[in-house]
Amino acid sequence: MAYAQSKGTGYVGKGYYRVRNLTTERYIYVTDNKDYYDIAHDKEDFQGIQLWKDAAKAAKSPASVIFIEELYPGGFDLKAQGTGVYDLTGYCVNVTKKSDGTYEVSASRSGVTKFLSDDRTNSSDQGKLGTSGTAKYRRWIVDKIEATHATNYVGISPTITLNGKYYQTFYASFPFRTISPGMHVYYISDVEGDLALIQEIEDDVPAATPVIIECASANATDNRIEPLPTTTARVTDNLLCGVYFCNGKRPQESVDAYTKFDAATMRILTVADGKLVMSDNAPERLQEIMVNDYTLYEQVPAICIPANTCYFKANANTPKQVFLTSDPTAIDSLPSEKTDGGKPCGVYSLDGTLLRMTNKAEGLPAGIYIIGGKKVVRR
Secondary structure: OHHHHHOOOOOOOOEEEEEEEOOOOOEEEEOOOOOEEEOOOOEEEOOOEEEEOOHHHHHOOHHHOEEEEEEEOOEEEEEEOOEEHHHHHOOOEEEEEOOOOOEEEEEEEOOEEEEOEEOOOOOOOEEEEEOOOOHHHOOEEEEEOOOOOOOOOEEOOOOEEEOOEEEEEEOOOOOEEEOOOOOEEEEEEEEEOOEEEEEEOOOOEOOOOOEEEEEOOOOHHHOEEEEOOOOOOOOOOOOEEEEOOOOOOOOOOOOOOOOEOOOOOEEEEEEEOOEEEEEOOOOOOOOEEOOOOOOOOEEOOOOEOOOOEEEEEOOOOOOOEEEEEOOHHHHHOOOOOOEOOOEOOOEEOOOOOEEEOOOOOOOOOOEEEEEOOEEEEEO
16 A cells, blocks of 8 residues: 555666655665675665655755666666765665565675665654665665656755846756756856856756756756756866765765865855855855764764755965856956056056056956956956
8 A cells, every 4th residue: 555655666677766665755865975785794884875754855856866777687786976886885786576566675695685674663754774674664665757757856956046046056976957947057167367157058967067057946846857868968168066975974984975165275156246156155054964873963063065066166366256157258358467568557447547456356346347458347
């Protein structure tokens, strides 16, 4: 009855799925890439795989998108977040379909077989992957992700609003295309002074491409993307850097578990002076994570880049705020710091008033200025 009500599709060939436990209804999320599974010595570390309830939560998270492929009869590799079962454990897993349409997932070595289960038997939102669960906690429902499905889709949940538009940085291990009207995908191709040139990706977005997405609304269901098995699209001049993980419960085991924010070397997307900017302001939100069996939630111990988002690398010469522009002439027209034989010429208003001695327009309001004898538009 539980499976019939779940409307799980089952495995129907290699592709993108979500996997949830039959008994607890918690979905699998890949939140780190340093797990291991040593069957022969009965050792395991599944801290990088978290289990969460709520289909709406799963729909907004690339960590719940799992690519499943049968490599040999009954032997499967499950991939997500730039890694996979074989990469993490050295095993392919055995997947057995049960009479009720659910699946058991196991691995065997030296005559020992272990079954993956939800080891947390309470009703909390978050579970714990392990191998000690009883039979009913070993059963998994497999749902194929479909872009038009009522609940089992992939959607973008924007955190930035500006002038009636919605934006979110995004980083996923799978290629994708947008399918909801009103969505646009951008990347940063050039930075000069306090301006960053954004280019639109009008074709498929390649796997592992950090981007800025303009969304159709504040609701993930209106901002749907379709994961693709492959794509020939390429982006070679992207200056954004992506982050898969923000898993603060295992800082000792994995240097990749989370990425601490550093204002000296990073800029993240925000709004300033009514414009989109890459700023040195710290991220506003910290992620909630499970730290052990008894403490359910704890904030990440440092301010970190949120999972599946991106940032721009800065250096000592990068302004604190870099404004985004889609106009290449705005960057092309920026003069160097020194002109006229190497001497600063200053910044003037259109009426000839000297505004500053250097040639930098950083921090000035939007408008037209004279720098080095040329008109420069600051947006």
